[in-house]
Amino acid sequence: MSHSNTATLSNEIHGDNYLNHSKGLKSWLTTLDHKRIGLMYLATVLFFFLLGGIFALIMRLNLMSYGHPVVDANTYNKLMTFHGAIMVFLVIIPAIPGAIGNFVLPMMCGAKDVAFPRLNLASYYIYLFGALFATAALIGGGVDTGWTFYTPYSIRTSGPVILVLLGAFIAGFASILTGLNFIVTLHKLRAPGQSWSRLPLLCWALYATSIIQVLATPVLAITLVLLMMERVFKIGIFDPALGGDPILFQHFFWFYSHPAVYIMILPAMGVFSEIIPVFSRKPIFGYRAIALASFGIALVAFIVWGHHLFVSGQSELANFIFSLLTMFVAVPTGVKVFSWVGTMYKGSIRFNAPMLYAFGFIELFTIGGLTGVFLATLAIDVHMTDTYFVIAHFHYVMVGGSIMGLVGGMHYWFPKVTGRMYNETIAKWSFGFIIFGFNLTFFPQFIAGSQGMPRRYWSQLPEFDLWNRLSTVGSWFLAVGFVMVAYDMIRSARKGPIAGPNPWEALTLEWQTPSPPPHENFIETPVVTSWPYEYKPSRG
Amino acid sequence: MSQPLNTTGVHHHAHHFDSADHEFQASKQGMWIFMVTEVLMIGAIFVGYLIMRARYPEAFHEAHKLLNVKLGALNTAVLILSSYTMVRGVSAAQRGNNKLTIRMLMTTIALALVFCVVKYFEYSHKIHEGTLPGGNYTYAELSMPHVPLFFSFYFIMTGIHAFHVLVGIGLMTWMIKRVKSGEITPEFFTPVELVGFYWHFVDLVWIYLFPLLYLLG
Ligand SMILES: [Cu+2]
Numbered sequence: 001m002s003h004s005n006t007a008t009l010s011n012e013i014h015g016d017n018y019l020n021h022s023k024g025l026k027s028w029l030t031t032l033d034h035k036r037i038g039l040m041y042l043a044t045v046l047f048f049f050l051l052g053g054i055f056a057l058i059m060r061l062n063l064m065s066y067g068h069p070v071v072d073a074n075t076y077n078k079l080m081t082f083h084g085a086i087m088v089f090l091v092i093i094p095a096i097p098g099a100i101g102n103f104v105l106p107m108m109c110g111a112k113d114v115a116f117p118r119l120n121l122a123s124y125y126i127y128l129f130g131a132l133f134a135t136a137a138l139i140g141g142g143v144d145t146g147w148t149f150y151t152p153y154s155i156r157t158s159g160p161v162i163l164v165l166l167g168a169f170i171a172g173f174a175s176i177l178t179g180l181n182f183i184v185t186l187h188k189l190r191a192p193g194q195s196w197s198r199l200p201l202l203c204w205a206l207y208a209t210s211i212i213q214v215l216a217t218p219v220l221a222i223t224l225v226l227l228m229m230e231r232v233f234k235i236g237i238f239d240p241a242l243g244g245d246p247i248l249f250q251h252f253f254w255f256y257s258h259p260a261v262y263i264m265i266l267p268a269m270g271v272f273s274e275i276i277p278v279f280s281r282k283p284i285f286g287y288r289a290i291a292l293a294s295f296g297i298a299l300v301a302f303i304v305w306g307h308h309l310f311v312s313g314q315s316e317l318a319n320f321i322f323s324l325l326t327m328f329v330a331v332p333t334g335v336k337v338f339s340w341v342g343t344m345y346k347g348s349i350r351f352n353a354p355m356l357y358a359f360g361f362i363e364l365f366t367i368g369g370l371t372g373v374f375l376a377t378l379a380i381d382v383h384m385t386d387t388y389f390v391i392a393h394f395h396y397v398m399v400g401g402s403i404m405g406l407v408g409g410m411h412y413w414f415p416k417v418t419g420r421m422y423n424e425t426i427a428k429w430s431f432g433f434i435i436f437g438f439n440l441t442f443f444p445q446f447i448a449g450s451q452g453m454p455r456r457y458w459s460q461l462p463e464f465d466l467w468n469r470l471s472t473v474g475s476w477f478l479a480v481g482f483v484m485v486a487y488d489m490i491r492s493a494r495k496g497p498i499a500g501p502n503p504w505e506a507l508t509l510e511w512q513t514p515s516p517p518p519h520e521n522f523i524e525t526p527v528v529t530s531w532p533y534e535y536k537p538s539r540g
Numbered sequence: 541m542s543q544p545l546n547t548t549g550v551h552h553h554a555h556h557f558d559s560a561d562h563e564f565q566a567s568k569q570g571m572w573i574f575m576v577t578e579v580l581m582i583g584a585i586f587v588g589y590l591i592m593r594a595r596y597p598e599a600f601h602e603a604h605k606l607l608n609v610k611l612g613a614l615n616t617a618v619l620i621l622s623s624y625t626m627v628r629g630v631s632a633a634q635r636g637n638n639k640l641t642i643r644m645l646m647t648t649i650a651l652a653l654v655f656c657v658v659k660y661f662e663y664s665h666k667i668h669e670g671t672l673p674g675g676n677y678t679y680a681e682l683s684m685p686h687v688p689l690f691f692s693f694y695f696i697m698t699g700i701h702a703f704h705v706l707v708g709i710g711l712m713t714w715m716i717k718r719v720k721s722g723e724i725t726p727e728f729f730t731p732v733e734l735v736g737f738y739w740h741f742v743d744l745v746w747i748y749l750f751p752l753l754y755l756l757g
Contacts, residue, residue, distance in 0.1 A: 112556035115566045180573045188566040189556060214573055218581030226585070226696065229673075235692035236674030237588065243596075243686045244674070248588060255584075520555070 017419070021519040032117035033519065037124050038102030039417070042410075044128060045095045046486075049403075052086040053482065055079045057475055060441070064472040066462040073458040077144035080456060081164075082134075084147030089168045090131050092402045093260060096267035097178050097213075098127065100409045101206050103417060105182060107510035108200045110191025110528060112520045115184035123177035130171030137163035146456065148253060151238035151246040155230045162228050169224040172217045175263070179213030182206050191509070193528035200508045200532050201290050205270025208294035212259045212266075212301060220256035223249065247312055254305035262301045264398055265365075266294055268405020269336055272358045275412050276340050277533050278506045279355035280347030284533040286339035293339075296332035304329065307376055311385045319378055326376035333369055337362060348537045352504075353427035357408025360435045364400025368393060371446065386456070389449030392442045399438060407434070407485060414489065415499030419515040422492040430484035437477025444470040507532045564730050571734045575741050582700065582745055589693045589752070596686040603690035604753065606671050606682065608662060612754040615658050619743045622651035630736040633719065636726040641719050645712050648739065652709050659702055666691070694753055701749060704742045711735045 018035045028036055059079050062070040071079065106114050114120050137143055137160040145154040145161060154161055186207055190199070227249070229235045236242025238249040269290075277284040284290065306314060306322030314322075340362060349355065371393040375381050384390060414422045445453075448467035453460060460468055502511040509532070513522045557563040593600045629644030670678030673695050677688035715735050718724055724732055 115556075116570060117554070117556070119570075176577055180570055180577070183573055184566050184570045187569060188562065214577050215580055218577045219584040222581045222584045222700075225700075226588075229692075229696060233673055233695075234675030235696065236689060237592075237692050237696075239674070242674045243689050244692075245592075248591065252584060252588070 016518055017514065017516040018519050019516050030121075032113070032121055034102050034106050034114045034117065034120060035417075035517065035521075037120050038099050038104075040124055041094060041098035041102060041127070042100075044124075044131065045091055045099055048086050048090040048131065049095075052083050052091060053479065055083040055086070057479060059083065060472040060475040062458070063460055063468050065469060066460065066465050069459060074144065075142075076458040077146075077456075078142035081143050081146050082138055085134065085164060085168065087398075088147055088260070088264075089171050090127075090134065092264045092398055093175055094127055094171070094178070095402065095406045096271065096409065097182070097206060097209060097263075098124070098174075100271065100406070100413065101178070101182065101202075101267060104413060104510055105203060105206055106185060106189065107513070107517065107521050108203050108508055109185060109189050110194050110509050110522070110526045111185060111189035112522075112525075113189075114181045115188055116181050119177050120181055123174045123181070126177065127171050127174035130167045130169070130174065132167075133163050133170060134167030136160070137167065148257070149224075149227060149249075150253075151227065151230065151249040152240060154227060155239055162231055165224045165228050169221055169228075172221050172224075175213045176217045179210035179217075182210045183214070191526050191528055194509075195528075197288075198528055198531050199291075201273035201284065201287065202267075202270035204291040205266045205273065205294045208298040209263055209266045209270075211295075212263050212298050216256045216259040216263075216302070219252060220260075223252040223256065226252075247309065247314070250309055250312055251305070254308040255302075258305040258308065259298075259301040261394075261397065262297055264402040265405075266297060268361065268365075268402045268409075269294070271405040271409040271412070272340065272361050273336075274506075274508065275354045275358050275408060276343050277535055278412075278504050279350045279352060279358070280344045281350070281535045281537050282343055282347035283531075283535055284339070285342035285345075286335070287531075287533060289335050290339050293332035293335045296335075297329065300325065300329050300332070307381070310378060310381050323376055323378045323381075327373060329376075330369065330373050337366060337369075352411075353422070353424060353431055354408050354412035354504075356428065356431045357404050357411065360431065360438075361401065361404040361408065363435075364396050364404060364438065368396030368398075368400050371396065383452075384449065386454055387449040388445040388453045388455055391455050392445035392449055395442045395445075399442075407482075410485075410489065412504070413510075414492070415503045416510055416515050416517070418493045418496070419499055420492055420494075420496030421499045421503065422496060423488050426484055426488040430481045430488065433477050433481030433484060435481075437474050437479070437481055440474025441471050441478055442474070444468075444474070507534065560728055564728075567730050567734060568737075571737055575737070578741065582697075585693070585697055585700070586748070586752070589697065592686075592689055592693065593756075596689070599684050599686035600690050602682055602684055603671075603687045604756065606679075607694070607754050608665070609754050611658055611662050612750050615655050616746065616750045618651050618655050618658070619746050622648045622655075623740055623743045625651065626736045626739045630729075630733050633724055633729040633732040634726060638719050638722075638724065641724070641732065642716055645716050645719070649709055649712050652705055652712075655705060656702065656709075659698070663695075666695075697749055697753065701742070701745055704745070708735075708739050708742050711738065 018033055021033075022031075028040065031037060058071060059076065062076055069076075102114070102120065106112070140160040140163060143159045143161050143164050144157060145164075149161070149165065186199070186203060226235065226237055230238055234242065236244040238244050238246050240246055273284065273290055304322060304326040306318055307326045310319050310323075340358070371389070375384060375390065375393055411422060411427055414420075444467035448464045449455075451464070453464045453467070499515050501514050504511065509526055509528070510517070512526060553560045553563040557566065625644050625647045629641050629648060632638075632640035632644060666672065670676075670680075671691050672678065672688070673692035674688050677691060712735060715724075715732050718731060
């Protein structure tokens with residue numbers, strides 16, 4: 001499978017890559033190249049990550065000590081809403097599929113592009129369009145519903161709620177189209193010899209993600225439409241004053257939003273399924289199990305939404321069933337975690353930044369996942385509902401899982417995307433800041449939450465001051481870590497040392513072509529003859 | 541389902557496919573997935589309707605009597621007929637009979653417009669008598685709790701369907717333009733086939749809507 005020599009040679013002759021293939025802003029804005037679209041997604045996602053992150057920092061500052069608020073209560077509610085809505089709909093959901101998936105998936109298949117390049121570009125603009133609506137709502141006075149838009153409050157509260165709903169609705173279609181594109185690409189555009197059983201695990205993870213995107217997102221779309229209709233036409237389906245049922249909204253909302261958690265986490269699992277064997281220099285342990293576990297998670301994802309309604313008045317039988325089903329999520333998840341650890345076992349591990357992020361991911365995600373089992377337990381959840389324990393739990397999963405996957409993946413594919421190496425020293429330090437800052441921010445929230453500190457409050461009681469202070473200081477470390485990553489990447493993209501086609505000695509197809517890759521990904525269509533995880537302790 | 545990449549394609553196809561058929565198969569699969577998305581979207585509101593109907597059977601029963609079954613049946617017939625003309629249009633496109641394709645697409649558009657006109661009369665009658673969704677309901681002769689909820693579902697469900705009909709009319713018009721430009725040949729008729737596919741889906745949704753809203757007592 002080693003095309004790298006001829007590929008490099010050919011690239012030196014032609015000097016053509018996807019970055020210099022055509023020039024000018026217009027060539028970017030109208031590009032059909034999945035690699036460029038991936039980068040456009042990345043830039044936009046990171047912009048909103050910054051915005052949502054700033055909101056979080058202000059909120060943390062506000063909660064730092066009792067009696068010293070930084071913003072008024074109304075502003076706090078709006079910051080909370082936009083932090084949540086932006087991070088969920090505009091950052092984490094599109095991040096790995098839209099940015100990394102777009103860049104890497106077709107190359108891993110050995111294809112020249114995704115199946116529908118035009119649709120791919122459309123998906124980016126739809127996402128951007130949705131993001132503009134959300135931004136307009138922000139500028140137009142803000143919204144205080146929380147990102148879950150629970151009825152009937154979201155029907156009655158003032159402010160441009162409809163703009164946020166429209167934003168999420170539109171962005172949802174971007175997600176659907178990305179999923180659709182990936183599924184068809186995986187089915188129809190694999191290179192000769194790239195059989196299903198040789199497909200890299202990131203592709204499998206993105207396949208499972210795409211299924212959720214295609215099946216769950218439309219339910220959110222119709223739910224948001226109904227909510228808009230509530231506000232415009234008083235249809236009353238979710239409004240108890242008009243004979244409707246607000247709990248029905250919660251069912252619809254979580255029918256999407258629980259699986260959405262797996263839209264966020266499965267791609268990150270895929271990223272680390274690539275990174276871990278490469279840096280352990282060992283074949284991945286449990287290839288088939290990891291691939292199937294992605295689908296197991298996707299399947300279970302659809303039948304557990306009721307765990308968000310344990311205290312809503314849902315019947316006890318339903319509570320019991322949803323509690324039990326939720327615990328099943330831990331099984332395929334555990335299969336994956338053990339397979340990754342099994343891959344590392346007796347490997348010759350290289351401690352480069354991507355691998356550090358893999359360690360961080362396993363640590364944080366395991367804590368996030370296990371506290372998820374706590375919360376799935378009815379007797380505990382009844383007490384923990386709407387406390388910081390829940391906040392800490394899902395931040396361990398979403399930031400500790402998805403954002404770790406995004407940042408780890410950005411380091412791993414950085415040499416492929418830019419053709420240059422990032423600075424390993426800065427990368428390691430920034431990882432240190434992130435992992436330390438993250439735990440300092442969110443671990444105290446588990447403790448405060450278990451003592452009953454309620455979520456969504458603008459002001460907290462003085463007895464939680466210690467935990468709140470630690471948490472706020474942690475958020476600064478976290479911020480510094482991300483700023484360091486940004487500094488390193490912006491600098492290294494122009495000044496880093498030339499990376500060469502395959503600096504990690506990885507076996508998946510995207511590394512068997514020059515860096516940055518040529519416009520059509522490969523100089524000649526690759527022919528796959530082996531499994532991509534046959535790593536040996538010392539190679540070359 | 542996988543297709544090895546052996547470059548034999550000569551017809552119109554994008555650079556990352558190896559033949560026109562390869563591209564056609566991919567497009568068809570993409571369309572199927574999109575249809576699944578649509579089913580889930582419309583399915584959710586069907587579920588909401590069925591839940592509320594099961595909860596308030598008397599109100600929904602009384603409310604459904606206010607719908608005009610004759611007009612609903614007429615529209616059902618119109619759409620079924622339009623599915624037939626669409627099938628003929630697609631098969632004409634596959635055989636390269638552009639004249640017939642255009643004629644059939646135009647007939648389908650005409651039938652779609654008939655559907656819209658009938659729907660317009662139904663809607664305006666409802667607006668006139670005040671059998672409107674939720675808080676806008678003002679019809680004095682039937683004031684029963686949860687009756688307005690029925691009309692919320694009625695307007696949302698038929699409204700979403702009508703929106704799809706309008707999109708269908710737009711797509712068919714575009715197809716006529718493409719057939720006229722000579723772009724559609726027996727070697728490349730993917731767009732026409734996929735629009736046909738979409739249109740059958742729109743008809744199928746109505747086939748479910750009609751009994752569910754108009755007939756179910
Ligand atoms: Cu959940």
